[in-house]
Amino acid sequence: MEMKNKYVTINDYINGAPMESNFSICEETISLSSGEDNINVMVVKNLYISVDPYQLNRMKTHSCSQLLLPESAAILPGQAADDLGSENPGHGGMGQKLLGRRRPGNWGGVIDGSGVGRVVESAHPDFKRGDLVTGRLHWGEYTVIKGVDTISMKKLDPLGFPLSYYAGSILGSSGLAAYGGFFKVCQPKKGDKLFVSAASGSVGILVGQYAKLFGCFVVGCAGTKQKVDLLKHKLGFDDAFNYKEETDLNSTLQRYFPNGIDIYFDNVGGEMLEAAVENMNIFGRVAVCGVISEYTDKTKGAKPDMIAVIYKRIRIEGFLTVDFKDIYEEFISTTVQHLQTGKMQAIEDFSYGVESIPTALVDLFRGNNVGKKVVRIAED
Template identity: 55%
Template sequence: MEIKNKYVTIKNSINGAPKESDFEIKVENVSLIIESESKDVVVKNLFVSIDPYHINRMKSQSSSQGTISFATAITPGECIDSYGVGRVLFSRRPDFRKGDLVAGLLTWGEYSIVKEGSLLNKLDPNMGFPLSYHLGIFGFSGLSACAGFFEVCKPKPGERVFVSAASGSIGHLVGQYAKLLGCYVVGSVGSQEKVNFLKERLGFDDAFNYKQETDLKLALKRCFPQGIDVYFDNVGGRMLEAAVANMNIFGRVAVCGVISEYTNATTRAAPEMLDIVYKRITIKGFLAADFMNMYAEILSKTVEYVKDGKLKTVEDISQGVESIPSAFIGLFNGENIGKKIVKVADE
């Protein structure tokens, strides 16, 4: 028995800002009959994650592509793998049965064939939360926010914390974790709507629209007259330079992403090295994969925070495989608030 699988691919490598014309929707036949010796699992995709780091995989060359399996280059014309949630349609493996809800490395399409050894985990259907949460607050975004803030930044109660791209999938969680710890928190975003969102809905102490600031260093000086202790960086570029200029002695910077540099190499950061040396500033990059050994512990705590109303999450959900390219492109135009997800099919 075969079914038709609609999926998204790129036509050619993308070395600048992504455009609709860079993508193509293809249809192929997928067999639901798996040989008895096969360990493949056929999954019907329900939700797929849309993340900016994929742009580095779509480039003809990027230094990130040889560092970790999640960052390998995407071949034009082939399926694009991404974290997703789905339901098992067929499996000969004893650990997965038809009907199981799963999360793992699926594809930007309607169906996925997951090979043995690929990331795939069963989900508890009785958690009582939307399945989409497993792509955001209960997924890699939540892991990056919690582990990146607490394990990399090593914050202390009362410290002054700055978060860039603070209304994004990770930033909006980091700010809340900082407030729960008792820190003073400021976020940078790209619109007044997002400023209001941070201050009124998430409880940030302050926020500013970086697009309306002619001097980012002065903007941060205004928000942090006593200096910055912790900077959670999702942006890189000029924002990193401005944050370093305003950091206190022994300040810490966790570099989670550098989205301002992904599509424009001319925006690469050049922080003042004398500040880094004399203020003894620590700048450390990290990946969510670095903290997979802590995932179960972090998930348990996060679930309790959400149940107790201490942690809020926001999702921006588009509908259908056809919406994936525009959803992805929107990340680089600042169109989303919260975690960007595409709903592929009904549960």
């Protein structure tokens, strides 16, 4: 079998803010010969591809995989360390291998991310042509997977929901990050006052909705009036503000939380984290999902007041979505119910075609997305 495959690659490591010029669109011919070599090989036609901020961390000279010491591999039998980060929805993640396939004379290889596709060829006994699947797919038209396993690739029954919901969106990794981050890491109590940053981003927009349904007071921040309006008027946040219009974040948070913050769901890091700690109540919890302000500029790192952390007994905790596998079924059933009863909404921001992927990523760092960024590669 032979087919043309257009895909995205990067031209060199990206250590600052990403630009379209960092990427190239390449074309290759996929030829799948039959024989023993092809056992467990599968070709998937990509339908929806997730684009997430964390993916930038895998494109740096020092991939964030270096943060993980050897024992990390042990926690995820059957998964390459490479896949750990992929599971990270909103703003965390890392990859041991930057690129899946390197070829002589070509610096880059394919880049992967979570997605939804349809099997067009399979030598794996558990997948057959025509199956819908969700898992790690490449930023391209097709994904050739060698060594398919049923942990990182799953058959998909969309339960009547749009396929895009499963491509890192509300029923995919962003949903699981929001659900696990809120319920497991934040350990919420009814009436808790929750602040979420990047609140119109893929994870924040869901955290706020889960928190409202649970019984929290919820304020989010975002970077445009349009996003703030969406949070306040369409998604039921108690309040929201445009951080770009604020000059002193500490006072801003004091204004929105005169009785302090119990939970801060952090997607941005930097000054916002510092201001949140200043405004935290005793026994406050900070779930660190992402620190997008630091991804492109490490000097923007937060210097939280540790004296306040002691006196207020604040807990600051990082997490990866991969750690929530044990609550996946609970997450799906709860979220499906909320979607069916209209209590939750998926907000998605689409781009179309492989060529749009680089801009889709770049836009995340310019704050141009509203909700989950998904690229539709092909119609089903």
